[in-house]
Amino acid sequence: MSEITINSYVILSTILFVIGALGVLLRRNAIIVFMSIEMMLNAANLLFVAFSRHLGNLDGQVLVFFVITVAAAEVAVGLALIVAIFRTKKSIDIDTLNLMKG
Amino acid sequence: MGNSFVFMLLAVIAVGSAIGMLVSRDAVHSALFLVLNFITIAVFYVVLNAPFLAMVQVTVYAGAIMVLFMFVIMLLGAERLRGMWGDRPSELVFAAFLGFLLVVTFLIALVMEGKTAVSANMIDSSPVALGLRLFEGYVFPFEVVGILLLSAMVGVVILTISNKRGKNV
Numbered sequence: 001m002s003e004i005t006i007n008s009y010v011i012l013s014t015i016l017f018v019i020g021a022l023g024v025l026l027r028r029n030a031i032i033v034f035m036s037i038e039m040m041l042n043a044a045n046l047l048f049v050a051f052s053r054h055l056g057n058l059d060g061q062v063l064v065f066f067v068i069t070v071a072a073a074e075v076a077v078g079l080a081l082i083v084a085i086f087r088t089k090k091s092i093d094i095d096t097l098n099l100m101k102g
Numbered sequence: 103m104g105n106s107f108v109f110m111l112l113a114v115i116a117v118g119s120a121i122g123m124l125v126s127r128d129a130v131h132s133a134l135f136l137v138l139n140f141i142t143i144a145v146f147y148v149v150l151n152a153p154f155l156a157m158v159q160v161t162v163y164a165g166a167i168m169v170l171f172m173f174v175i176m177l178l179g180a181e182r183l184r185g186m187w188g189d190r191p192s193e194l195v196f197a198a199f200l201g202f203l204l205v206v207t208f209l210i211a212l213v214m215e216g217k218t219a220v221s222a223n224m225i226d227s228s229p230v231a232l233g234l235r236l237f238e239g240y241v242f243p244f245e246v247v248g249i250l251l252l253s254a255m256v257g258v259v260i261l262t263i264s265n266k267r268g269k270n271v
Contacts (some may be wrong), residue, residue: 003103003104003105003106004103004104004105004106004109005103005221006103006221007212007215008109008113009103010208010212011205011208011209011212012113012116012117014204014205014208015117015120015205016116016117016120016139017204018201018202018204018205019117019120019121019123019124019201020120021197021201022124022197022198022201023123023124025193025197026124026193026194026197027124029129031129031171031174031175031178032123032129032132034171035123035132035133035136035171036123036124038136038163038167039120039123039136039139042139042140042143042163045143046143046146046147049146049147049150049152049155050103050150052150052152053103053150053151053152053221053222054103054221054222055222056221056222056223056224056225057222057225058225058227058231058232058235059235059239061152061154061155061227061232061235062232062235062236062239062240064152064155065155065158065232065236066240066243066247068155068158068159068162068163069247069250069251070247070250071163071167072162072166072167072251073250073251073254074254075167075170075171076170076254076255076258077254077257077258077261079170079171079174080257080258080261080262081261082174082178083174083177083178083261083262084261084262086178092178
């Protein structure tokens with residue numbers, strides 16, 4: 001079996017990122033939009049680790065550590081916002097959220 | 103950077119679970135597909151000489167974050183919405199076209215690059231080495247992330263607390 005190069009990881013990461021971006025653009029359920037954002041972050045993380053391995057440098061892994069931390073904070077705040085929106089509008093369909101004031 | 107058979111198998115599972123998340127009608131199914139995707143990426147981390155990050159990926163992402171998602175889905179009872187996609191089908195076609203264009207652009211860039219660079223040798227990436235690197239060069243970002251987590255926690259409590267007593271979800 002032949003060895004895999006960095007190019008394969010770039011392509012795989014791009015495909016995962018595009019699927020996440022399509023989820024953000026197309027789905028109406030706000031929770032699934034959030035899941036798609038998580039997938040985009042994960043695609044970026046995968047590429048960070050792949051380049052860390054490729055270049056023999058540990059800094060990429062440290063950066064992924066920070067990205068995971070920020071993503072955890074972002075999910076907590078985002079889901080709290082979704083719960084708050086659901087309380088006022090009784091729906092999390094993002095096509096119905098067209099007012100700044102509830 | 104890994105055996106090509108292992109890579110292809112994992113890549114098929116990762117892309118398949120990502121597409122499953124995108125097209126599932128039920129939000130719970132989407133969440134479970136996303137757990138599968140996260141675990142596949144954790145296996146990629148093991149292949150790529152990052153065992154500590156693989157463990158963090160499983161515990162933090164596939165564990166904590168997805169439990170939070172499942173909890174909110176079931177709390178709100180918002181598994182299914184009436185319409186799954188946006189109102190205009192032209193949006194779907196246009197977004198899919200743009201995504202396809204991005205992948206093709208990367209492919210063209212990689213083909214024009216031509217040469218495949220040789221990877222560096224395996225380095226020590228044990229938790230000890232990672233921790234030393236973190237505290238040698240990244241002490242200030244580490245502190246900033248701590249403050250960020252604290253402020254996020256305070257913000258979440260303020261957002262979800264009910265200002266009228268006795269009136270909850």
